[in-house]
Amino acid sequence: MIASLTVRLQREPFDAAAEAAKLRGRGDVGAVVTFTGICRGDEAGEPIAALMLEHYPGMAEAEIERHVAEAMVRWPLKGVTVIHRHGRIAPGEDIVLVVTASSHREAAFGAAEFLIDYLKTRAPFWKQVEKASGKVWIEAKKFDEVAAARWRAPGRKTAE
Amino acid sequence: MTVKVRYFAWVRERVGKPEEDIELPTDVKTVAELMTWLAGRGEEYAYAFGNPQVIRAAIDRAHVRPQSPLKGACEIAFFPPMTGG
Numbered sequence: 001m002i003a004s005l006t007v008r009l010q011r012e013p014f015d016a017a018a019e020a021a022k023l024r025g026r027g028d029v030g031a032v033v034t035f036t037g038i039c040r041g042d043e044a045g046e047p048i049a050a051l052m053l054e055h056y057p058g059m060a061e062a063e064i065e066r067h068v069a070e071a072m073v074r075w076p077l078k079g080v081t082v083i084h085r086h087g088r089i090a091p092g093e094d095i096v097l098v099v100t101a102s103s104h105r106e107a108a109f110g111a112a113e114f115l116i117d118y119l120k121t122r123a124p125f126w127k128q129v130e131k132a133s134g135k136v137w138i139e140a141k142k143f144d145e146v147a148a149a150r151w152r153a154p155g156r157k158t159a160e
Numbered sequence: 161m162t163v164k165v166r167y168f169a170w171v172r173e174r175v176g177k178p179e180e181d182i183e184l185p186t187d188v189k190t191v192a193e194l195m196t197w198l199a200g201r202g203e204e205y206a207y208a209f210g211n212p213q214v215i216r217a218a219i220d221r222a223h224v225r226p227q228s229p230l231k232g233a234c235e236i237a238f239f240p241p242m243t244g245g
Binding site for chain 1: 166168169170237240242243244245
């Protein structure tokens, strides 16, 4: 059966359970891994009113699709769904969804982790938090760079 | 050569506009050279591009390095390190 691939950017909330359910119910899927990134209620110890997510339309889709294609090469996947929201997001709301489906769990876990690590460092999205003291752009975290770098095989050529 | 230059996040805020069409001087040949040239265009550009090491770039919607050539580019974007996910 051909793999089921979905990449979507949207302002509106998504239903993580319904999206994951779409990748079940086919005979060749034995493992589905779902990662949901959620808006926290505080940033650096200060409560936030909301998160504003800016993105680069066109490039964001292209960059995610590139990494989904790479995941398909690295792991025997039966389905991948990536949904990333943009615009204003309130604490407690979902921001991003990665669902991977495969015959066995190893591929589904590996691909989901690979995709979220790359989304954080390569997909053109920028977070700004609204605090009582004003609006602040979130700075990129060293941890995220390190997490993404471990997927780079030695000697492997990358765009950057 | 005229290119569309786009700015995102705090680069956009500092420059004060999301995008503009720019006629590239013939001696501006790489991404790094364009950042240096932009920084000399005025106070707001100097503020945005004063520390080019922290700015990332894309040509025609694909990530590029500072030394990447601009030749043939239609759209060049500048932005801070990404914080999605």
